[in-house]
Amino acid sequence: MPVNLKPIDNAQLAPIAGIDLAYAEAGIKKPGRKDVLVIRIDKGNTVAGVFTQNRFCAAPVQICKQNLDAGVQIRALVVNTGNANAGTGESGRQHAREVCAALAKELDCLPEQILPFSTGVILEPLPVDKIITALPTRQPATWADAAEAIMTTDVAPKATSRTIQIDGQAVNITGIAKGAGMIHPNMATMLGFIATDAPITRPVLTQLVKEVADLSFNSITIDGDTSTNDSFMLISTGQSAAPRIDSVNHPAYEQLKAALLEVSIELAQAIVRDGEGATKFITVQVEGGRTVAECKAVGYAIGRSPLVKTAFFASDPNLGRLLAAIGYAGIHDLDVDRLEMYLDDVLVAKDGGRNPLYKEEDGQRVMKQDEITVRVVLNRGLSNATVWTCDFSYDYVKINADYRS
Amino acid sequence: MPVNLKPIDNAQLAPIAGIDLAYAEAGIKKPGRKDVLVIRIDKGNTVAGVFTQNRFCAAPVQICKQNLDAGVQIRALVVNTGNANAGTGESGRQHAREVCAALAKELDCLPEQILPFSTGVILEPLPVDKIITALPTRQPATWADAAEAIMTTDVAPKATSRTIQIDGQAVNITGIAKGAGMIHPNMATMLGFIATDAPITRPVLTQLVKEVADLSFNSITIDGDTSTNDSFMLISTGQSAAPRIDSVNHPAYEQLKAALLEVSIELAQAIVRDGEGATKFITVQVEGGRTVAECKAVGYAIGRSPLVKTAFFASDPNLGRLLAAIGYAGIHDLDVDRLEMYLDDVLVAKDGGRNPLYKEEDGQRVMKQDEITVRVVLNRGLSNATVWTCDFSYDYVKINADYRS
Structure with a gap:
């Protein structure tokens, strides 16, 4: 059982204005399990991420990097568990693109505006049809549901929130993560998603995600194995009335970074507390x-x-x-x-x-x-x-x- | 149980002219166990070794290096199991010197002419009195006894021999080794001793021990842990009638190296076959x-x-x-x-x-x-x-x- 890992309570998880969550049960590995998560984000957002350094990085990681580099407005993230779509070569990239295209069609945007994520077994073809069939059946989800929907061998879901005041305006931060093996620096079989309504420019967000990852998700190890799929994403919807943080010298930068660090360290530690077989x-x-x-x-x-x-x-x-x-x-x-x-x-x-x-x-x-x-x-x-x-x-x-x- | 590890048979292990073996039961960890080995070597020998790269290298490793560097004629090696004498600071070095001095007095040589080796638990003081008391009680040993006397968590002893002909003269090579956990390149909790009666100059032996170690003991891993005590020694007694190998360009160098490699690879593989808990x-x-x-x-x-x-x-x-x-x-x-x-x-x-x-x-x-x-x-x-x-x-x-x- 996880070591002193507090159960999550959805009432403690702040909704983030500008984000809708939904899950589906696609039966990827077994039926009746939340195994697909869609994080839809209103226009006006910024998104930045850091990814595994593994040379066998998974197809969705490659597509994520391409889409982030394309400089388009991101409209949604789609996550599946049960299959990592890694070690799958060109057909794996094609599968990831097909998932993006299916969701893009429904959201009336370009496939490049969707970021795909996968976690699960490596070297097996992604059951792309199951995912595409399940996407339209998805149900509205809470952050607690979302935390559950990204689990693989995790025993317990991982989520936490903070609310801070910047210039007298409330800023919410909510994050979810999953472990639980193949965890080693420079990411792991770990996915982390942290969203905030604080307005943050893309260059600042890109800097923040690196600084925060280094002191949290890049400071844990379960077994020394660095996975093919690790991804940690920061999402800023910008819908708080707080001032836009457009520079690392902005007066609120350090305050925001400290709050993001609290969330990410709590999540990273939660991954270790729920490390495979952990008793300490x-x-x-x-x-x-x-x-x-x-x-x-x-x-x-x-x-x-x-x-x-x-x-x-x-x-x-x-x-x-x-x-x-x-x-x-x-x-x-x-x-x-x-x-x-x-x-x-x-x-x-x-x-x-x-x-x-x-x-x-x-x-x-x-x-x-x-x-x-x-x-x-x-x-x-x-x-x-x-x-x-x-x-x-x-x-x-x-x-x-x-x-x- | 070890994976396809042949039981050793003393009849298959060639004695090496110029070497006497003896073991004692010092009760270092428990009574009634061969836990001290003395390898006495006639004058006229050459000895070379490679050692752990671990910064916390054990006291006996430090003393071995000093004594080899001193350029004196080595007269004996003394090995104890049950205690690694590592992480023991200055008092550990003193203990290792005391063991050397006790054996040197008996053999009528300098303490610097003795090479000490220890393997076992780290960070506990060496029970030096038990070892010194037991030294005079030692019994003549076969190579099979010697292989047994250096075991810690090994399930089975490891030894092998080869006999080759150089210029029509028989050359014997016999080696023993112990594992079995904390095995990783650049040595491990592993001790390996290979002796030959082939005459080999010290510079050639020094080159040989490195080349042979790289392709054998430095090519195995059990658990990725590099130990504090790893040592691999080559001993040449020089008592075969084969010509002295005094250069890496000597016609017999490659032949001798190939035979030494066979012995060392078989021993290195034996350590893996007997890796802690190994089934494959x-x-x-x-x-x-x-x-x-x-x-x-x-x-x-x-x-x-x-x-x-x-x-x-x-x-x-x-x-x-x-x-x-x-x-x-x-x-x-x-x-x-x-x-x-x-x-x-x-x-x-x-x-x-x-x-x-x-x-x-x-x-x-x-x-x-x-x-x-x-x-x-x-x-x-x-x-x-x-x-x-x-x-x-x-x-x-x-x-x-x-x-x-």
Whole structure:
């Protein structure tokens, strides 16, 4: 079960003026399941996104990038689960275009004004007819429905909202996301959609989506696998009365970014809390590095090590495995005699070895918790980074050995 | 159980003239277990090694490097299991030196003429007194005993031999190794010792150990974790009547290297076959890359992906996970439309997607085997590399969650 993941409550999710949601049950993988989501956006919006770095990026990712680059007004996003439309070559791109065309016809716009997204099994042809047949049958949806409609192996839907005031005007932000395996930096089998009614110009939105992704969705790992389909989209409908944010120097930029970060970090952490088979939520804080990149490298070495993750699963303070992971993180001139490692408030390692005052029972106490912070102080610079991850359990193997059956 | 790992038979293991083996039961982790091995070498030998790249490299690794650099004649290697003496700082180095000094006193040589090795749990003080007390109690050992004495979580001992003729003179090669988790390129929690009676100069031996390691022990992965203690040593006693190999251009160099490679690849593969929880042995052959490094990167992306490894465990031809791994292997200009992927003889993917002639039952047939070759043809250059790995099972989690208890 997810680790301390609050159930979502639709009453807590702010509607975003200028967006209609609808879902359909296309029976892509099995019948009677919300597996298609349409996010329709009024004219006057701006949309920006970041996508997987995987060279086998899925057909819908390729089409999304093309359509965003075309500079046309986006009118809708269409998401299907149950099939990733990845590793499907030219016919996959054709299928994605057909889905866009079908929705475009109905919305009386160009296919290029639709952004397609897919998540699910790789290397199988998209059942495009099922999706096109189901599109006209779609039902109005709440944000809670939308969060449910994009789930694959997720145990629970993920959604959250914030409302802030900019110049005395309410600005709403609501986001949804899905995980739950193949999660690693530079995106994952993860989809994230955050919409706000704040008016934001496209260049500012493009900058915001990168900055926000780096500190949230690009700071989590479940299993080190970077997926073919990861996409994180920011949508601005512009229908709030707040002033338009047209520059990163705008007085409200930092305030808006902070609120977007709260939403995206909560969603990214929710993905980890619902990581496949997760029983613990681990925060890895790396401090005092020369660069953010080297701090992240240490965070990820710890966060993706199967040996570290199985030790967390067992509540076993087998902390040498953490040191080993730090040692192979790729900092070639790391002086291990200078670093400190803490488990919550317990100083475990210093001077290149175990803290003489460290007691096994202190480590044991922290390891038994279901939320644990590993803090590594490199003592060689002023940069920091935080990575979130989960443990590695029997259920991870079970879920991934059974996924297609 | 190990995957198709032949039991070792001491009668098949050639003694190496100039080497005496002995084991002791020091009770480091539990009583009644061979946990200390001494490899004593006659004068006139040469010794060379390669070691872990992990920055938290263990105290014995540091001492080994110092002693090899000192240029003195090596007289013995001493190995303990049950404790890695890693993450132990200055006191760890002191402990390793004390073990060397105790054995040196007995052998009437300098402590610098002893090479120490440790494997086992990290971050706990080496029980140096137990080892020193046990050293004089040691019993003469066969190579089979020696293979057993260096085991940790290994299910079975690993040893093999070859005898070749150089200029009509017999040359014997015998090696032992241990795994079995924390195995990743640039060494692992792995120890490998190969001895030969062929006379080889130190510079040639130093070159040989690197070339041989790259194509064997540095081409395997169990879990992507690079250990603190990995060491692979080549020992030449020089007691064969074969001519001394004093240059890489010596007529017998390639012949000797081929034989050493056979031994080291068999040992490296044995480590994978006995990988923690392994039920399948996977060969990943990557061809047609621009460089060996990029071929290895693809091989390792596949070989360490938990999603790929759990699919192998389940015998599930969920082959999209393999493509995803190829896609995130870090070849930024990889043209996925040009590559081909085979499972044994079955062409699974080409033209950026699934081979239209591919049938699920063909994939299924291969996935059910316990030995599988994944062949990736990148079609962008002339370089190749092979990586060996295993699947990821419930037992991997069980073994690593229970390791210390």
